[in-house]
Amino acid sequence: MTTATATESPARTETVTSPPGDPTMIGVPTFIVGSIALGLVLTGYVPAGAVGASIAIILPATGLGQLVAAVWAASLGQNAVAAVFGVFSGFWLSYAVLVLGLLHGWFGISPDAAVATQGLFLIAWLVTIVLLTVATLRLPAAFTLLFGLIDVALALVLYGTEGGSATVTTAGGYAVFAFTAVGVYLFAGALSAATGGRPLPLGRPVLR
Incomplete structure (x- = not known):
């Protein structure tokens, strides 16, 4: 009598992980x-007294969107990305609070102190984003260009505000x-990669 021995292979379980x-x-x-929205306000698309016109976009869309992106990046361990979006979340949300606070007198700031208050805001954020620019010199050049243009914009608005120069x-x-145009370029590249295409070239880092 012949006994046949069957060898059973254990079933292999394949774990399919979704992209992060x-x-x-x-x-x-x-x-x-x-x-x-901010650029349109600064270039006079709306009357000078309607500086709050952009807040309907900046507060619920930009500020919240940056915060969501920062938390998402942090959950993935993308610390540099989380830092960038966290900084800009703070910028946009604090800008919205500043404008609304000055318009509605939330902080007890007199009209005579309004310009200095705006100057304080701009100086604090200019210093912070200049530091961010320096810290990101190892990133592709497109990011350095983006942050550099943001520094220029903040410096010009600060000078115009303090000097009363429209x-x-x-x-x-x-x-x-x-810098919005640079952001559009970055988004186009990211969207291309996300949909199976090639990412757009971002340039060599300033520092390696």
Whole structure:
């Protein structure tokens, strides 16, 4: 009598993991829409007394979008990305609070102190984003260009605000449009990669 021995192979369980996702797919477009709104305010698309016109976009869309992207990046361990979106979340949300606070007298700031208050805001954020620019010199050149243009825009708006120059403030608005264009380029590259295409070239880092 012949006994046949069957050898059974254990079933292999394959674990299919989903891609972790890309926080820039939320962070960059929400940054773009808020920047467009801010640029339009600075270049006089709305009357001078309607500085709060952009807040309906900046507060719920840009500020919240940057925050979501920062939390998402942090959950993935993308610390540098989380830092960038966290900084800009703080910028946009604090800008919205500043404008609303000055318009509605929330902080007890007299009209005579309004310009100095805006100057304080701009100086604090200019220093912070210049530091961010320096810290990101190891990133591709497109990011350095983006942050550098943001520094220029903040510096122009600061000079225009402190000096009461509408011309310089308007120039700051056009600088906002310039860094918005870089943001559009970054988003186009990220979207291309996310949909199976090739990412756009971002340039060599300034530092290696």
